[in-house]
Amino acid sequence: MVSSPPPNEDGAKPAYGATTEWLRNEGAACDVVLSSRVRLARNLAAHRFVPQSDRTQRQQVVSLSQQAISEIGSCVWIDIHRTNDLEKQLFVERQLMSRQHARGKLAGGIGGPDEPRGLAVSLPDERVAIMVNEEDHLRIQCMRSGLALSEALAAADTLDDELEARLEFAFSPRFGYLTACPTNVGTGARFSVMLHLPGLKLLGDIDKVKRAAEDMSLAVRGFYGEGSKAIGDFYQVSNQTTLGKTEQVLLQELERDIIPRVMDYERHARRTLFEKRKSTTQDRIMRSVGLAKYVQLISTEEAMEHLSMIRLGAAIGMLNGSSMQAVNKLFLLVQPGHLQHRAGHALTQHERRVERAAVLREYLRDVG
Amino acid sequence: MLCECGKNEATVRETVIINGKSIEKNLCEQCAQDLGLAPTTHHPALHELVKQFVHEPGVTEAQPLKAEEIACSTCSLTYTRFKQTGLLGCGLCYKSFEEQVGPLIERAHEGATHHVGKIPRSALERSRHGGPDRLEILLGTTEERLRRMGELRRQLDEAVEAEQFERAATLRDELHRLDQLKPGQVLPDEFSSTHGEE
Numbered sequence A: 001m002v003s004s005p006p007p008n009e010d011g012a013k014p015a016y017g018a019t020t021e022w023l024r025n026e027g028a029a030c031d032v033v034l035s036s037r038v039r040l041a042r043n044l045a046a047h048r049f050v051p052q053s054d055r056t057q058r059q060q061v062v063s064l065s066q067q068a069i070s071e072i073g074s075c076v077w078i079d080i081h082r083t084n085d086l087e088k089q090l091f092v093e094r095q096l097m098s099r100q101h102a103r104g105k106l107a108g109g110i111g112g113p114d115e116p117r118g119l120a121v122s123l124p125d126e127r128v129a130i131m132v133n134e135e136d137h138l139r140i141q142c143m144r145s146g147l148a149l150s151e152a153l154a155a156a157d158t159l160d161d162e163l164e165a166r167l168e169f170a171f172s173p174r175f176g177y178l179t180a181c182p183t184n185v186g187t188g189a190r191f192s193v194m195l196h197l198p199g200l201k202l203l204g205d206i207d208k209v210k211r212a213a214e215d216m217s218l219a220v221r222g223f224y225g226e227g228s229k230a231i232g233d234f235y236q237v238s239n240q241t242t243l244g245k246t247e248q249v250l251l252q253e254l255e256r257d258i259i260p261r262v263m264d265y266e267r268h269a270r271r272t273l274f275e276k277r278k279s280t281t282q283d284r285i286m287r288s289v290g291l292a293k294y295v296q297l298i299s300t301e302e303a304m305e306h307l308s309m310i311r312l313g314a315a316i317g318m319l320n321g322s323s324m325q326a327v328n329k330l331f332l333l334v335q336p337g338h339l340q341h342r343a344g345h346a347l348t349q350h351e352r353r354v355e356r357a358a359v360l361r362e363y364l365r366d367v368g
Numbered sequence B: 001m002l003c004e005c006g007k008n009e010a011t012v013r014e015t016v017i018i019n020g021k022s023i024e025k026n027l028c029e030q031c032a033q034d035l036g037l038a039p040t041t042h043h044p045a046l047h048e049l050v051k052q053f054v055h056e057p058g059v060t061e062a063q064p065l066k067a068e069e070i071a072c073s074t075c076s077l078t079y080t081r082f083k084q085t086g087l088l089g090c091g092l093c094y095k096s097f098e099e100q101v102g103p104l105i106e107r108a109h110e111g112a113t114h115h116v117g118k119i120p121r122s123a124l125e126r127s128r129h130g131g132p133d134r135l136e137i138l139l140g141t142t143e144e145r146l147r148r149m150g151e152l153r154r155q156l157d158e159a160v161e162a163e164q165f166e167r168a169a170t171l172r173d174e175l176h177r178l179d180q181l182k183p184g185q186v187l188p189d190e191f192s193s194t195h196g197e198e
């Protein structure tokens, strides 16, 4: 099937509302694990990699990929080089693509905003997102709510087969799937799990997790991936190596070995906070609730900090059930791109702070 | 200056708002973390890791050839350029710079030198009709395949030793799968693509 029109043309705009797969808050272990993601890096055989391609070559890769993706169906195609900044920011905030893809710039200053590149997204669930011409020709992403890496891998694997039936991928017996950056060769598979760890943060035990993860050569990053801060106490744990282990082994190291340990640490921390430091914890949570209900001006980072406390309160049963839903929506709605999307036009930083406070007050009216 | 706890040197200065008044606090790392005020540490992007490897003396200098002057014959990327960006130019760069990039890859992937895991399914299916040569392009020489299976066996032994039975089972399946992929042999049905388009 040919994909439906891109959301940046004509009036058929997808809603891009307050929910997306990774914020559904469903699935296994969702009190601690927000989402599971698998990303496969693939390149077309007999085509130069993105960093060494000129415009014409990049356009060729875009056309071939767009054709293959449209034959498979289920995804909407977006020409990122023709998309305005606001919309690009929206895609980044919804974790459908990287900041790097929004900018179009690669390591070493290669490329620019006008370089031909695309994004294919499955709507309305947003479970699949394929970046075309980011650092590699294809970055196939499958996302699931909660702890569900196996499910995400199965989906990515099937999609990879469907694409490979139509496109020949660069592959060598020794190095496996060939990628622009040698750190991604082999399986080309990056598994990551997004964790909410406010308990460990409050107890000052986050470094324990970081050390445990790093001992197993797993990377710990913030909310928006590489180099980003752990805003709102969200941490992303993922595999560093991609060569020499099968996809299944890489997955198991994360899902069976490290994540259950971290979940135990976090749940234990939450119990400690609730049982041994109850009044202090209650005070922190209720201060955040109070602030969110009456605040008039607020930055993204501060909003995320308080939302994290409110989510903790909901998770340990200190706050009513509707709080969790409201908070999960707000993690997206307080982001700059989403505020401007809601307003329908660009906002200054000050205007965003005003709007953000208004959104918090509106959504958290009934929380307590 | 000592932290409020009186135990450690204060290294974090933070302004906190208490009852509407802003108060400047001088805290130690531990107390700052207790209050959720400690700055988070960043991790180097993967490119940075590659760059660190490339720029480490001994990695490039140990090469007998003047690696900087080498260029890929297919995409004309020079090794100098690769050192700047950490990115290769085409699939054949892996051959052109094998001598230089091989050790980097080994270090970036904890000593791994060969791929194990997924092999493109449609390509595998197509090579069934193309004879042993086509299959060798995907699977490598007999020597390479034996090496890969040896690596899997080593991982399997490790998993059994550590009583990681689930992992051991996964590895055993993979070994079995690879064992069936011998050039010149008809592939078992499980390898045929279920999405045949031809």
Ligand SMILES: [Zn+2]
Pocket: B003, B004, B005, B006, B007, B008, B027, B028, B029, B030, B031, B032
């Ligand atoms: Zn102290």
Ligand SMILES: [Zn+2]
Pocket: B072, B073, B074, B075, B076, B077, B089, B090, B091, B092, B093, B094, B096
């Ligand atoms: Zn090349």
